[in-house]
Amino acid sequence: YSSKRLTTPYTLYDLTLENNAVEKVNISASLKRAVEQQEFELWYQPIIHLNDNSLYGVEALIRWPRADGSYTSPSVFIHIAEQTTLINQITDWVLQQVSKDIVYFESLGLALCIHINLSAKDLQDPKLIDKTSSLLNGNLTSQKIMFEITESAMMTNVEQAKMAMAQITATGGTFSIDDFGTGFSSLELLRDLPVKQIKIDRSFISNIHHKDADLAIVKSVIFLSQHLNCAVVAEGVEQIETVDLLKSLGCDLAQGYYYSRPIQITNFDSFIKKSVA
Numbered sequence: 001y002s003s004k005r006l007t008t009p010y011t012l013y014d015l016t017l018e019n020n021a022v023e024k025v026n027i028s029a030s031l032k033r034a035v036e037q038q039e040f041e042l043w044y045q046p047i048i049h050l051n052d053n054s055l056y057g058v059e060a061l062i063r064w065p066r067a068d069g070s071y072t073s074p075s076v077f078i079h080i081a082e083q084t085t086l087i088n089q090i091t092d093w094v095l096q097q098v099s100k101d102i103v104y105f106e107s108l109g110l111a112l113c114i115h116i117n118l119s120a121k122d123l124q125d126p127k128l129i130d131k132t133s134s135l136l137n138g139n140l141t142s143q144k145i146m147f148e149i150t151e152s153a154m155m156t157n158v159e160q161a162k163m164a165m166a167q168i169t170a171t172g173g174t175f176s177i178d179d180f181g182t183g184f185s186s187l188e189l190l191r192d193l194p195v196k197q198i199k200i201d202r203s204f205i206s207n208i209h210h211k212d213a214d215l216a217i218v219k220s221v222i223f224l225s226q227h228l229n230c231a232v233v234a235e236g237v238e239q240i241e242t243v244d245l246l247k248s249l250g251c252d253l254a255q256g257y258y259y260s261r262p263i264q265i266t267n268f269d270s271f272i273k274k275s276v277a
């Protein structure tokens with residue numbers, strides 16, 4: 001088997017591609033149904049203040065359950081949805097779900113910042129501002145809303161992004177650059193777009209103890225953020241050593257499995273009780 005594998009790598013490669021293509025068609029078809037039937041769940045992952053370990057907010061992360069109880073990963077289906085207008089319908093559902101869940105977050109008596117991921121196509125959607133402003137004008141009393149956008153989504157059409165972001169900013173929303181460092185990391189974006197926060201991608205955080213280059217990049221992004229008056233979040237924090245190092249570097253916020261995986265809103269209560277105890 002292994003020698004066959006060595007002599008015909010291209011056959012195996014093609015097969016994978018083919019399977020991926022078939023899988024993609026399958027997912028696209030069931031995704032359409034999932035959107036119509038609202039088969040999604042919205043989970044939340046805590047984001048923590050590094051200085052005092054208090055809860056700063058949560059990131060809303062979509063979940064698509066299968067019949068057997070497992071989940072199709074959003075890193076698979078969001079990418080497929082982004083190739084069609086299904087992504088806009090998914091974002092509509094997320095915004096509506098957050099406006100329902102906010103009632104619960106309000107009831108906790110905490111002032112949280114709720115993060116929502118937006119795609120490039122959302123920034124091109126002329127109805128986006130209406131949809132976000134109905135959320136921003138709705139049930140919000142102590143809760144704030146921040147939208148996460150990747151560098152490449154902002155770059156897709158900078159002028160359009162700038163306009164949409166300015167409109168949303170005027171209605172009380174704020175913006176964070178997601179997965180910072182993995183896109184084009186244009187300093188022009190940081191200068192010209194109304195960004196209040198930078199999220200350093202997990203790929204720089206996970207090797208921060210072993211790779212000098214990653215440490216240098218993280219230090220520089222923290223320094224840059226501070227001088228731009230942006231808050232800075234470390235994504236993918238899994239170990240206490242990383243927490244300590246990030247604290248010593250002056251990083252503001254952290255998110256990752258060390259604190260909590262994304263959880264269902266029904267489990268949030270016990271997360272809070274556990275973390276306060």
Ligand code: C2E
Pocket residue numbers: 045060061062073074075078094117118119148178179202235236237238255256257258262
């Ligand atoms: P993202 O916005 O960068 O979200 C962070 C991802 O990192 C989440 O994956 C989260 O579960 C994962 N993560 C958090 N902490 C850790 C950690 O310590 N270790 C590791 N290994 N992973 C960690 P998830 O939920 O699978 O989402 C993947 C991506 O799918 C998101 O990346 C985002 O780009 C997209 N996505 C998820 N929900 C939505 C949504 O509602 N709308 C849109 N447009 N995109 C979404």
Ligand code: MG
Pocket residue numbers: 059117148178
């Ligand atoms: Mg995100």
Ligand code: MG
Pocket residue numbers: 178179199201235
């Ligand atoms: Mg991210």
Ligand code: MG
Pocket residue numbers: 179
């Ligand atoms: Mg990501």
